[in-house]
Amino acid sequence: xxxxxxxxxxxxxxxxxxxQAGMSPVVAVDLWEIACQTYKANFPGATVVNDRIEKxxxxxxxxxxxxxxxxxxxxxxxxxxxxxxxxxxxGSRETALHTVDWIAALQPRWFIIENxxxxxxxxxxxxxxxxxxxxxxxMREEVxxxxxxxxxxxxxxxxxxxxxxxxxxxxxxxxxxxxxxVRDILDPEGTWxxxxxxxxxxxxxxxxxxxxxxxxxxxxAEFLIVYYGSGGKKSWQTLDVPLRTVTTIDRFALVCKRNNxxxxxxxxxxxxxxxxxxxxxxxxxxxxxxxxxxxxxNGVCAVVMQRVVEQLRAEDAKYPRRLSxxxxxxxxxxxxxx
Numbered sequence: 001x002x003x004x005x006x007x008x009x010x011x012x013x014x015x016x017x018x019x020q021a022g023m024s025p026v027v028a029v030d031l032w033e034i035a036c037q038t039y040k041a042n043f044p045g046a047t048v049v050n051d052r053i054e055k056x057x058x059x060x061x062x063x064x065x066x067x068x069x070x071x072x073x074x075x076x077x078x079x080x081x082x083x084x085x086x087x088x089x090x091g092s093r094e095t096a097l098h099t100v101d102w103i104a105a106l107q108p109r110w111f112i113i114e115n116x117x118x119x120x121x122x123x124x125x126x127x128x129x130x131x132x133x134x135x136x137x138x139m140r141e142e143v144x145x146x147x148x149x150x151x152x153x154x155x156x157x158x159x160x161x162x163x164x165x166x167x168x169x170x171x172x173x174x175x176x177x178x179x180x181x182v183r184d185i186l187d188p189e190g191t192w193x194x195x196x197x198x199x200x201x202x203x204x205x206x207x208x209x210x211x212x213x214x215x216x217x218x219x220x221a222e223f224l225i226v227y228y229g230s231g232g233k234k235s236w237q238t239l240d241v242p243l244r245t246v247t248t249i250d251r252f253a254l255v256c257k258r259n260n261x262x263x264x265x266x267x268x269x270x271x272x273x274x275x276x277x278x279x280x281x282x283x284x285x286x287x288x289x290x291x292x293x294x295x296x297x298n299g300v301c302a303v304v305m306q307r308v309v310e311q312l313r314a315e316d317a318k319y320p321r322r323l324s325x326x327x328x329x330x331x332x333x334x335x336x337x338x
Contacts, residue, residue, distance in 0.1 A: 001316040004069035005062065005106065006046075007053050007099055011038035011284070011295035013276055014071055014114065017305025019043070020279075021313065023069060027061040029053045034287045038295055041285045054098045058105045067108040069312070072099040073300055074115060097124065100131050103162075107135075109319075110168070110312050113160040114300050117143050120158060129160070137162035140170070142308075146301035147242040148173045151277040152180035154242045155301055159308060169315045171308055182224060182239040185267075185274035186254070194263035197255060208233040210255055210262065222256040225264070243275045248297035250290060272296040277303040 009028035025046035074096040146155040161168040229235035269292035
């Protein structure tokens with residue numbers, strides 16, 4: 001089990017995990033040019049296609065039955081609770097269905113479809129599962145919190161895992177994993193400038209959050225203010241627990257006292273990359289600061305993907321015979337032999 005295709009590939013965060021598990025990307029597809037350039041910089045041996053997956057012919061890059069694994073992270077915003085009461089874009093949610101065309105064409109031994117857990121409540125989720133099952137795949141749903149797998153971030157995601165005529169294993173976290181916290185991701189003190197917190201130009205809501213944290217934690221506290229949360233003045237967290245979910249927007253500010261004055265700064269892309277469990281050598285060579293934050297927020301925690309792929313590779317060794325989906329369906333249709 002060596003090769004994989006990567007749909008909705010982003011900046012290669014999930015691919016980094018698969019590569020750390022011993023795999024090599026053959027082709028990756030994403031609509032966002034910044035993501036594609038980031039992916040190519042990190043995995044120069046892969047063919048990276050900047051287009052919609054439904055417009056790309058998968059048979060141009062792989063032959064049916066030759067691909068070991070397909071991973072996909074379809075657009076999740078219109079499934080997520082973060083969308084709130086805003087109208088949902090059904091066309092965006094249906095991007096998940098386009099993965100079926102690739103799976104049907106390439107017949108990979110395994111696939112991994114990652115999304116927010118709220119995807120299971122989507123009206124067409126059962127259609128997605130039934131269609132994949134009809135192609136000969138046995139499936140398992142895993143809801144995984146990245147902090148249980150060694151990421152310094154509380155990121156809960158659904159992993160729909162399928163094997164062509166093979167039952168996927170139960171995905172387990174490493175036994176020796178320690179809980180990592182915000183302190184594990186911070187750049188050394190002094191790397192980034194800080195500005196005074198309690199000044200007139202600062203939003204009142206920001207100051208209220210900070211005062212609530214100080215009143216709770218004490219006069220020498222260090223903490224994060226969490227923007228765009230639903231906790232009101234309680235939208236803060238300590239540095240001794242995993243970071244809340246990294247999103248595509250700039251939402252975390254570090255607050256601490258320096259020279260007897262409260263100061264703050266926003267977390268930087270380097271720190272958010274560590275929260276996504278990326279190694280230091282993963283590159284972000286293009287894009288503005290906000291675009292690099294978006295690349296992080298759109299990604300899959302590398303250590304989670306690594307663990308899933310490692311366990312699929314171990315399971316794959318039990319099934320040396322490769323069958324096409326056509327053969328699987330024919331075999332399943334035969335009557336049992338007495």
